[in-house]
Amino acid sequence: MVSPRYWVRWFSEQGIARYGMRMQARRGDPFARLHATHAGLHDPYPIIESVRAQGRMVRSPLSWLTADYELTRAMLRDNRFGVFAIEAVAVPEPLRRFIRSAPMPANPVEPPSMLMTDPPEHTRLRKPVSAAFTPRAIGRLRDRVESVTAELLDALPSNGSADLIGSFASQVPIAIIAEMLGFPRESRAEFLEWGDAMSPLLDLGISWRTWRSALVSMQVMDSYLDEHIARLRREPGEDILSSLVTAGDLDNQELKATASLLMGAGFETTVNLIGNGVVQLLSHPEQLARLREEPELWSNAVEEVLRFDAPIQTTGRVILSDTEFGGVRLRRGGTVVMSLAGTNRDPKVFEDPNRFDITRSNAKDHLSFSSGVHSCLGASLARMEAVYALRSLFDRFPDLALAGPPRRRPLFTLHGYSHLPVRLGQRAAAAV
Template sequence: MTLQYWLRWLSLQGVPRLVLRVQSRRGDTFARMMGPEGIRDPHPYIEQIRAQGKLVKTPLPWVTCDHSLVRTILRDNRFGVRSSARIEIPKVLAKFANRMPPPANPADPPAMLRMNPPEHTTMRRPVVSAFTPRAVEKLRERVETVTEELLDAMPSDGSVDMVEAFASRVPIAIIFEMLGLPRADMGQFLFWGEEMTPMLDVGISWSKYHRAMRSARQLNDYLDRHIERLRREPGEDVLSNMITGSQLDHYALKANTSIIIGAGFETTANLIGHAITLLLNHPEQLDRLRAEPELWPNAVEEVLRYEPPVFITARSALTELELEGVQLPQGAMIMLSLAGANRDPAVFDDPHRFDVTRPNANEHLAFSSGVHACFGANLARMEAGYALRAMFERFPDMRPAGPPRLRQQLTFRGYAQVPVRLGPAVHATSSH
């Protein structure tokens, strides 16, 4: 099994990793953006790409950072997501690499992230009803309770890592409830999520891929047991509805459960982590929010614009087509920089300025657009809006306790650690 996974890694990650390294040494802007320098600060590379035009050919894929073009491609049914299972693997590798399918995970079909309509529509339909504005509003009271419990547990005037203690804990508690999972297992899921999300990057190392596959197998075993329990005793949760109300097979149920965990957890954890860091680094913006708390929803939109939880995505041409005067062959790959689109000066004035009062902050593309728009967007907005306001009201003197540390991954770009000194706790009496 390890040999098969190694061959899959070589085909899907190892070869792209080598190409990116070679092109980075040659000075290619896109390759450097996708490497360690780009993870630290991608925006200089984004602006170099933007200066070359709306649609830029690199030695690897086409790239665009243009807001209008990114939105157009995301909504154009002539483009689709790229399935890693459909990458052309040399036959000698494919014979061994595909002998055994990988464990169900968000990076491989039949996870909806890697599917195009009509299969994607079939996968998505049983899930989206749990994330409508009305359904999300029903979760508000639970979000408030979870938030207050987490804040109560923090040491007044102590120091904590806000990712571990708060940013990750609010969304995982809610998604567990939605999936009918026991709260005692949250810590294990946080670990699995940390290990598995790099699979959505390009060119990850063998050691990261191996750890991700190991966690994917463990998660598969766990979900096998959980799904069988829900088959016998279904509840009112999303997963029970998927089991009883859809035609998804067991493998597809597991793959899409991992996507729901990612959509409901990873993006929100990154959003809250970015927001804490940005507001602590821009105290004048925090002061504005304290003076005008009605600005909090717009502040969440500005965080999403300024530091989107998902940095980059990709689409492939499903047919030969013309785009921006360029004739693209079927299969042509275009990397879409959501972060670049969100700082397009044609749409956002002074785009590199963080401004919680920005009037058109909600024009960002942080949650994608079109058929693959993030179905967890409403939940993420609600969770972050309440949690952030409650946290800064509870600890008004919060200060950084050291430099935050970014995860070494680009697709889901967020902080691994945000150390803070809390200051004295203030127990507010007013409701939000």
Template sequence: MKPEYVFRWVDKHGVIRLGKKAQLRRGDLFARLNGGPEGIENPYPLIEELRGDGGLRRIRPLWITMDHALCREILRDNRFGVGMPTVLRMPEFVRRALDRRPIPANPVDPPSMLMLDQPEHTRMRKPVAAAFTPRAIARLRDRVTTVTDELLAALPDDGPADLVGEFAAQVPIAIISEMLGFPDRDREMFLRWGDAISPLLDIGISWSTHERAMRSSEAVQDYLLAHIDRLRIEPGEDVLSSLVTKGELSTHELCASATLLMGAGFETTVNLIGKGIVLLLEHPDQLARLRAEPDLWPGAVEEILRFDPPVQTTARIAQTDVDIDGRQLRRGASVVLSLAGANRDPKMFPDPARFDITRDNAKEHLGFSSGIHACLGASLARMEAAYALRALFEQFPGLRLSGPPRRRQLYTLHGYESLPVRTGSRALSRQPIA
């Protein structure tokens, strides 16, 4: 048990966890959303209760908003910086001591670009952004097609399957592994590591969950250090090789960038595909419309992202005293931005609880955030999901749930852990998807 891990857990999770338990006993809405089973199974009734009349609300010791315009404004406002909400102010000497103890690269600690403000954020993001240009995404389309078709061919004809483990998770992990130059044999290992590390993005996680995440972060970093050493000797055509050979990032920064790409390139897409499967099976009229008009698939992906986003919430920290929405926030104030709530703001999306693949402004959702921290791989996730979902439902027109889908026990990265189905008979033929 490393002391720096204990202090970090107490600082970022332990005190909040104790507070959430007390608030849950009192029936507090925010605690129920971020600490109770309702927040995992169906957060939207709680979100609507918390929304109230809209705007910015005080939920001590935090602020929270479900307002689309306000979330978008704060995400784009340089008076707010990134960070995880904390309620415990450790003595400065303790923080300095912790800063001197090395922490394995992970998504929630600098130099992860997810947790950097300008100008460091731009320095870290710019070298990676080249992998996600429209031209780069177009080059990946053939690989997405091949991987998806191979996975569909491996599914049973009119048999049982788990469409998370056997399909939704396998598409993005194959693509991001190839982008980072990882061998195919290591995919399942990455899935296990990702499952352990992703709870770090929640608030108030247990000590055992935190320790498991940090141990897995150590394993990932050890793997990456060896992989980067190999790439320095024999670089490939992948993104990580390019970053290594350019020499713009330190070794620790390379590990941080690769770790974030592994997480962001996988977590969002697996949850997007899984949610898309469930939503379309629950709305057969919308699925029938897609079968009749396949040009609607890109819009359907946007509506899935709006209706039930894979990333439910994010946070910002006031970098100075801020007047916003008629409120005065002191420097250091934490603001929780409910992306899921913003995506159902009736001022932005009429009849927001209706799932409609033809919604004309669905793309205004905040499912990929906004501002300088907007998801770097958004275009790739959209492309992967649109092809995977369309190909799945065309290959298996009789696909149906065979049991209740099981949610992951996470609040921020919201999705399914398993999705049991009966595939139905395989289509005898399928038109190539352009």
């Protein structure tokens, strides 16, 4: 049973925005149309271009909005803007009291998650984790990524059909990040279920039913992490979480928030990246043919997928003080939503931006992994997993084809597919 206090919390954080966005979407507000309409979910680019046509910073009743590359990159690096902090937002004190009286378990989208903290607290939380994501550390994972990918491809039926999300795209990153955190193999299915339930929390205006499902999953995961961390205190391994536990720099709540963030971030971006990559390459067969002829282009092809079909479509910041930025006056407590999908197609930066081109010379300049202090810690790992997974998939199944329309996830921030039906074709021999 979920306490009624949580319904009040949902209503103050999500319900008001949900009903407000529906009303504003009917009035044509671009922010609301992006977040609360079928078009915003399935084909956001016409709406994004309408924002771009209105200026570099566009005011809506709900937020400032920008699709400008230069402004977005600058804002992500500017300490006048921070991640969400309730103290900076004009929330009535009675609602604040309700929010505090309905505390959430440790999770990726609230402090003390490093995703939702600013320096110097963010620096303290991020520093002990960073060592696990250095180029040398990621390089040591290459053999494991290759073996996991090979195992999954061996399990796919030759001349058969499959849902590539459930059987491949989600399984590669969840296997790697679970091992990095010391989770047993049998827990992977649970974490995928919890991740599916909790990922809508990155969106604004989600339904009470969806929010409640996320809360229940958080509560179950919180208990799991309590037991797992206690076990690691007794019997530490060689994984990231064991190192954090034994170092003693983070308290139990911080350890759980960090673990849940790494678990979610460790597979959510990559599963979307792999799925989006499959769809884009099958939709542009001439590009796939070029990759077969010039496999050295695979790394750049993944960068172009990140640019063209960003796995994370948007991010936001709270205005921490009255300031002028981008030629407009911004007030403390307001918010700015940055369309990463829009910045990645800014014609001032990317020539012919609506063309998918695996040879694009500046594809890597995209902002899909954010920028500044909150840039994605696992970007190198995601790139490496995607390059190897996509290349291996198309090498092992050269006749791979869609078996029906892919189904988008019903999310705005996380942009990917929930189902990707394919005909695999004849399996080719594995490279040796």
